[in-house]
Amino acid sequence: MKKISLFIVTALLSFSAMSQGKKSFTLDDLLPGGSTFQQLQPENMYTAWWGNTLVETAIDGCNEINLSDGSKKVLFTLEQLNQWLGAEKDAPAVRSGFNLTFPDAGQPWVAAVISGKATSDDRRTRIYTVTDFKTGTKVWEQEYPADASAIDRSPVSKNMAFIRLNNLYVTTANGENMAVSTDGCHDLVYGEAVHRNEFGIMKGTFWSPDGQQLAFYRMDQSMVADYPQVDITTRIATLCPDKYPMAGEKMHKVTVGIFTPATGKTVWLQTGDPTDRYFTNITWAPDNRKIYMIELNRDQNHAELVRYDAATGSKDGVIYEEKHPKYVEPQHGLLFLPWDSSKFIYQSQRDGYNHLYLFDLKTKTYPETRNTANGGTCREFVKVTPLTSGEWVVKNVIGFNEKEKTLLYCSNEIHPLQSNIYKVRAKDGKRSLLDNGEGVHYGNPNADGSRLIDRYSSPTVTRSIGILDTKNGKSCNLLTAGDPWKEYNVPEISSGSIKAADGVTDLYYRMVKPVDFDPAKKYPTVVYVYGGPHAHNVEASRNYYARGWEIYMAQKGYLLFILDNRGSEHRGLAFENVTFRHLGEEEMRDQMEGVKYLKSLPYVDADRMGVHGWSFGGFMATNLMLTYPDVFKVGVAGGPVIDWQYYEVMYGERYMDRPQDNPEGYKGSNLLLKAGNLKGRLQIIIGYNDPVCVPQHSLSFLRACIDAGTHPDFFTYPGQGHNMMGKDRIHLHEHITQYFEDYLK
């Protein structure tokens, strides 16, 4: 395999020599939600596949793109489409091509969602409408309530599922409406993504491949405590109770049903008692007759891949089992090979990194327990063949090339900060790099996987979009964006690595130097931190993935430093699970290695160091302020975890076990007990209606500080959740910036 040099890690993007006379950014320029944000984004192009035909979905219509040379041909204009839909010119039914879809690879059909008329009981409806763009005639439409959510369509059967007021409904292709459930309520919900979206759960309905059966989640949460959220925007503030199972407390019970529209009947998977169990990664077999699910115990250290009979709900057997002394975390459903329905791809960290394994259902093996490379055990009930391996992770499978019988996937094999597109041959695991080997790539393949849209950026490439031939890796460029910031005084952004506190592991950082940087000066320095699992802050994409606020702060004269400590993602299981049962400790040790490095730099003012983070990063920022009160003078912690017993069961117990089983770990990570250590200025900021890190975290922290006689500051965004969205994001970053300006400068 071609070895790609690690040039990006030491590359510097230097603009400072040309800074004179250039423009300065506003926060609106730099942050999503800002009024001028879009204008300063790199040039872009939106595409969709219509079978194997590539379509540009533009503002004013859709164009077919020639796969060989990228040339365009108008398929239809938005004006035409609106005419076909009978819309007035002043009130178009469809306002941009971006949300159009092509629901049938074999037909020249374009689908849009348009507003329906008000019904007799004054409820609005929406209409999913499909138009033949060759003839300009309406092919088919489906009306549904405007307050329906979680809409899930089978492109094959045209059946549609949706949720309304906690109940699940199906509208069939011929317009028949069916209530799958009728007893849905606050305590009992149908069709929702369960387990608070952990374990890779993104939705709660799953059509069989032929679209004739609907698997769905039913969640009984009557035994789960309500967290009392309050809506202050009503005439008199109102209670909005939110079921929130806290670590160690009673958890919801999930069951899985299979509804058949043709019969109107539901069967239930016979899983046994659902108490303290997680049911995840529901996957239909290609034959529509079996259904697979990964079942995990509450302690999350024992996962089983189980098969059920879809017609009866009866258990058909265990296919695979994994255990680990810390935790097993299944996050991906099965991917059946399009050319062989007896084989599927399973993703696992059993060898220490997320890799692909080929399961052969035609085989049967003795279920012997054997040790895995990650320190756990597994039992294989069918033959399992590793397809990929190595000290790097498969990030995601993006498709298959059916003709070549290869899988298309992204991994960081070239460098931990990169993501590149590969193919791997199913029969022997032979893999090849398909893209240019640089930066961070995303791939979106066509119907047969012969081509994919390759979108990427790197520290030297703002944005590039091309068509990649998955047979030979040949590329046809569609767009290379120019630098949208060329008129601006952009700070120098660099990346590098240091050793973790364990002395051996490489950790990667990003540094954003103040604009007009002068190495002879000393600059106030802010560490931005996240540090938790399932996330990273540094990668080899544009500007090394720098956030707009970093640019803004650099412009204000700060040096920004961002380090992905152990515990963060894409570096393998041991890198992540070293934090098990004592969240915060190793992460802080690593961050302090970053501080040590910063202090070694002559231009970092060690007397003016600050820290900022949100969510897990808010936990880290608060913890660093309280654990190293003489290092950090100013901190801003957003939506922080303060005491892990207030966090939810799924995520919380995976990393911390239950409070009753790990009292020392909960005590050690409980920031309430460190409230008296506060010395510098620390501002806590939360969305007043945060349903993720509930306000009890931060309010308990204020209470603890008051009791301890220390003085944090506090701000809250009423109506906002865990992250500030829209315009509030600008206000938030003004607020954060002002705090550093007030106390660190």
Add this chain to the structure above:
Amino acid sequence: MKKISLFIVTALLSFSAMSQGKKSFTLDDLLPGGSTFQQLQPENMYTAWWGNTLVETAIDGCNEINLSDGSKKVLFTLEQLNQWLGAEKDAPAVRSGFNLTFPDAGQPWVAAVISGKATSDDRRTRIYTVTDFKTGTKVWEQEYPADASAIDRSPVSKNMAFIRLNNLYVTTANGENMAVSTDGCHDLVYGEAVHRNEFGIMKGTFWSPDGQQLAFYRMDQSMVADYPQVDITTRIATLCPDKYPMAGEKMHKVTVGIFTPATGKTVWLQTGDPTDRYFTNITWAPDNRKIYMIELNRDQNHAELVRYDAATGSKDGVIYEEKHPKYVEPQHGLLFLPWDSSKFIYQSQRDGYNHLYLFDLKTKTYPETRNTANGGTCREFVKVTPLTSGEWVVKNVIGFNEKEKTLLYCSNEIHPLQSNIYKVRAKDGKRSLLDNGEGVHYGNPNADGSRLIDRYSSPTVTRSIGILDTKNGKSCNLLTAGDPWKEYNVPEISSGSIKAADGVTDLYYRMVKPVDFDPAKKYPTVVYVYGGPHAHNVEASRNYYARGWEIYMAQKGYLLFILDNRGSEHRGLAFENVTFRHLGEEEMRDQMEGVKYLKSLPYVDADRMGVHGWSFGGFMATNLMLTYPDVFKVGVAGGPVIDWQYYEVMYGERYMDRPQDNPEGYKGSNLLLKAGNLKGRLQIIIGYNDPVCVPQHSLSFLRACIDAGTHPDFFTYPGQGHNMMGKDRIHLHEHITQYFEDYLK
């Protein structure tokens, strides 16, 4: 009448010449709740009347005080009392004499509340125990649940009423327990002070003079919205709903019952439909057969004094009626003359100032409507004789001298800032000053009113306690406190007057100069403000009533200025009700006159002016920051009203009418609409569980500022209500001080 010079207004208390080498105060020294606060309070003495005998209730026991010379004789020691109660020496049943009472003027009895034993169902009890201190024997005791509240005893019948879990109970003298109500719940409460303690309502149970009948309030609040308060101290935060009728919204319905323990029966006063009506100032006739009540319409512009028959509850007739185009606010029950049960004293502002009127029930007059001096009307159904009059207010009636047939009361007749003890003769209204004509006095008379304990302070007298002979005003001094602050560097505290914005009304201010004041320097200046009705900030008591925080700020180098604007109390109705339907406007105009005066002073730094206030003062501070953004650089607003539609019906509608009836007034006083004006630094601070100015005020303000792109700061005290109590009060004032130190200094 002796004319007392107004010396106090211009007096200056100057300590600065001697400031060198003196101690500095901590906040703990200066604020209630502080660990050293009590040590630095003026020397004190606690007394109680046992009939006509004066008793000192000291820490270690009770002494009889000779009324002629103040000499003391031990009645009993606490050690003796504990022996009599059978308490262990290490675990005394009674820990200080301060809470002892003498329940029978004719008997040598001392009463104490001691802890009872745990009952079988593990509920604690308390015991009210009466001991004969001549013989050391227990006379009588009464046991009741430890979670009983609103305990109300008849000293005559010894019947006791109390509330437990929303129901009302009576325990009779012989220990019989009776449930007056059994259907009490969150929606329906018995025996509580109703109407959120407005209209002078302090309690919800009223024993007849003979103690054989109990009048009580019953409040149906099922139609009142719950404000969703949240307790974050439980394992999972819990909802604590609080019935809170907001201005213009549905209000509770009150009825009044009369329970007779001897029969176990309750009759209800036949008031008619209680919707949108207030029932206040319940008073028993001396003969136990009639009961009086003032009834007010929701618009609060029509009050009737109504009499009912206690045995049947039937309406006996209207005695008196008052109307006013703005509002009538009855705040005092009837006071029957001890020597003539056909006459009572009624307090009214009908002549523009709170005065005393003698009603003669033996008479009957034609109920003609006539105009009152305050701009309203009245109807007198019996003969009414004004007893006092003039451009000053009766503050409170403190008792009667039965022998002389005089009333004892306090008024500010000498000076608006003073309170002095007078007597007035019932037959002809001849009144005489009884005290020394200085400062602010409180009087507590003995059983026959021949003597009273006169406690006072003034700008030159820290604290003085004496026995006053109400016949001739002769005084026997018991205590003259020394200066508890003589070792401290105390700032100069002065008072003076300016003209209100109307150009004619005198307004009084207090000024606290920075310690070690140098007139050649310019000082940062903080206006402390309240400004609402029912309160004043400046009076001629010790330090002109300065709050400890002002002393602390003066010590930090700030000048403090406190002005009682129009709308505040003790200056008559027109002074108060000029703010009707547009709260904040006149008040701010007056405060800006204060600012004009401050700016005329060479040592006030007009570029460093701040403002601080709490509750109505928080409304004022916020309003001033937003209305005069170029005047005030820094503000701290505690528990502010932001939008009067979020305030409760009784107080809110009295001054603002209903939102639907006064949209312009609500709009003009709505600080949400001014959120975009914020220019300086404004910190909003609230008790997280504030049941008075509910969090919706401040949270809506944050939301409005965020939407307007302005940046207030915010802090909250979880678990606290409208005012921070105990140790949190220290933390709060550290927090407030720090804010001025950060941004104003």
